[in-house]
Amino acid sequence: MAPQPRLIEDHIRKNKFDTLVICMFMVILLFSVIFAIGYILGAPPILTMMIGLPIALFYIFITYSFSIQSVISAAGARPVNPQNREEKLLSYKVEEMAVAAGLPTPKVYVQESKDINAFATGHKPSDAIICATTGALQQLNSEELEGVIGHEMSHIRNRDILVMTVTVGVVGAIALIAEIALRMMFFTGGRSGGDRKGGGNIIVLVIAIIFIILAPIFSRLTYLAISRRREYLADADGAYLTRNPEGLAKALEKIKADLPDDPKGSKTVAPLYISNPFKRALRDSIWSTHPPLDERIRRLRSM
Amino acid sequence: MDLMLIIGLIVLLIIVVVLLWFFSYYNRVIRYENRIDNAWAQIDVQLKRRADLIPNLMETVKGYMNHERGTLEAVTKARSAVMTAKSPQESMDANNMLTGALKTLFAVAESYPDLKANQNFLQLQDELTHTEDKISYSRQHFNDSVMQFNNLIETFPGNIFANMMGKKERQMLQIPEASREVPKVSF
Numbered sequence: 286m287a288p289q290p291r292l293i294e295d296h297i298r299k300n301k302f303d304t305l306v307i308c309m310f311m312v313i314l315l316f317s318v319i320f321a322i323g324y325i326l327g328a329p330p331i332l333t334m335m336i337g338l339p340i341a342l343f344y345i346f347i348t349y350s351f352s353i354q355s356v357i358s359a360a361g362a363r364p365v366n367p368q369n370r371e372e373k374l375l376s377y378k379v380e381e382m383a384v385a386a387g388l389p390t391p392k393v394y395v396q397e398s399k400d401i402n403a404f405a406t407g408h409k410p411s412d413a414i415i416c417a418t419t420g421a422l423q424q425l426n427s428e429e430l431e432g433v434i435g436h437e438m439s440h441i442r443n444r445d446i447l448v449m450t451v452t453v454g455v456v457g458a459i460a461l462i463a464e465i466a467l468r469m470m471f472f473t474g475g476r477s478g479g480d481r482k483g484g485g486n487i488i489v490l491v492i493a494i495i496f497i498i499l500a501p502i503f504s505r506l507t508y509l510a511i512s513r514r515r516e517y518l519a520d521a522d523g524a525y526l527t528r529n530p531e532g533l534a535k536a537l538e539k540i541k542a543d544l545p546d547d548p549k550g551s552k553t554v555a556p557l558y559i560s561n562p563f564k565r566a567l568r569d570s571i572w573s574t575h576p577p578l579d580e581r582i583r584r585l586r587s588m
Numbered sequence: 589m590d591l592m593l594i595i596g597l598i599v600l601l602i603i604v605v606v607l608l609w610f611f612s613y614y615n616r617v618i619r620y621e622n623r624i625d626n627a628w629a630q631i632d633v634q635l636k637r638r639a640d641l642i643p644n645l646m647e648t649v650k651g652y653m654n655h656e657r658g659t660l661e662a663v664t665k666a667r668s669a670v671m672t673a674k675s676p677q678e679s680m681d682a683n684n685m686l687t688g689a690l691k692t693l694f695a696v697a698e699s700y701p702d703l704k705a706n707q708n709f710l711q712l713q714d715e716l717t718h719t720e721d722k723i724s725y726s727r728q729h730f731n732d733s734v735m736q737f738n739n740l741i742e743t744f745p746g747n748i749f750a751n752m753m754g755k756k757e758r759q760m761l762q763i764p765e766a767s768r769e770v771p772k773v774s775f
Contacts, residue, residue, distance in 0.1 A: 374714065377718040
């Protein structure tokens with residue numbers, strides 16, 4: 286894709302639209318998996334709809350309602366302590382970036398870790414949370430911390446936090462359902478062909494099985510692609526908020542030099558962080574959650 | 589007869605679409621305009637907050653910096669200018685004056701080790717820097733909002749309706765010379 290300059294409002298609007306499309310796509314994918322399973326098991330579509338859809342919706346609802354608590358507790362984060370000067374300055378920075386973005390001030394959390402990292406979570410700007418590691422507070426100067434917070438604030442403004450939350454939930458659900466279905470088919474051998482008329486159905490059956498096998502991989506890849514793309518966008522938007530791409534570029538350089546040796550939290554929430562707490566991507570790969578740091582720094586420096 | 593019906597329906601459809609578009613455009617104009625007013629209110633809150641911090645700072649500094657009368661007076665003068673400013677641009681100019689005066693004060697404070705060790709002073713310094721940053725970011729947000737509003741009411745076909753609504757272009761706040769430039773964003 287050739288780089289082309291675009292007005293910031295335009296791409297935020299487009300991003301919000303994308304968010305909607307992606308969420309719908311994920312939900313449709315989930316429903317398709319359920320229908321494919323129903324088909325293989327020989328259940329009438331109406332029955333699949335009555336049993337499968339409520340379960341899927343309920344699952345999404347549960348992941349949605351508990352996502353914030355589960356991310357915070359997985360990271361072992363705690364609310365900021367205003368008595369500590371470093372942490373007080375962090376909440377100041379968050380306030381400033383919220384003002385720059387014209388958003389309500391998110392709640393500020395701190396995660397005890399030697400690594401330099403930060404993440405944002407929540408469903409919408411009014412219940413968003415920004416969390417930074419103690420390592421980030423100690424090792425980043427004011428300008429660099431501002432760059433990092435600007436990046437996280439952009440994730441909030443672009444509604445990336447919702448996409449991440451929903452996709453994490455749906456990707457998990459698809460993986461789980463597909464696994465259960467494949468096991469069930471293995472034990473029952475599916476529904477015998479006798480119930481069905483004509484040989485064409487065998488082909489449909491095979492397609493349905495292949496679809497179930499591929500769906501988890503497919504959903505995961507989509508999710509990773511979104512994640513990487515949104516990192517670039519958040520970098521650019523963050524630089525727009527601080528009017529200083531160099532701050533974030535320097536912070537990313539420090540993150541690059543500081544190998545992750547103290548990861549906390551679960552791997553499912555890794556894409557929420559400013560850089561993957563578990564590993565550093567050196568090359569562009571369809572399996573990585575974040576684009577390579579070198580490329581992100583290069584893009585920031587070329588603004 | 590059928591043809592008339594079809595033409596009638598198409599005309600009706602066009603009218604409905606134009607009306608719907610107008611409603612959504614109208615709401616957007618109002619929303620953007622409110623955002624500008626809200627952004628200004630934000631700046632105002634921060635300006636007041638900063639002005640409120642100054643007497644505390646003066647109180648803390650007084651015992652240490654008696655010889656720096658000129659520096660202290662410049663701060664007090666700038667503060668009252670902020671308090672009495674009438675228009676947004678006047679407020680911003682007075683605020684820039686205050687920023688300059690405070691910068692001098694903090695630079696001078698460097699040569700007073702006792703003062704620099706004072707917890708109260710350190711806290712006030714942090715907080716004043718914080719409000720100053722917030723002021724410049726709210727001004728940035730104000731100008732961003734003004735730009736979006738102006739773009740909305742000046743581009744075709746919106747400008748036809750904007751004229752009908754009597755909406756005029758808004759003024760951005762002048763940014764002092766030291767401010768940072770907008771980076772060129774490309775993807």
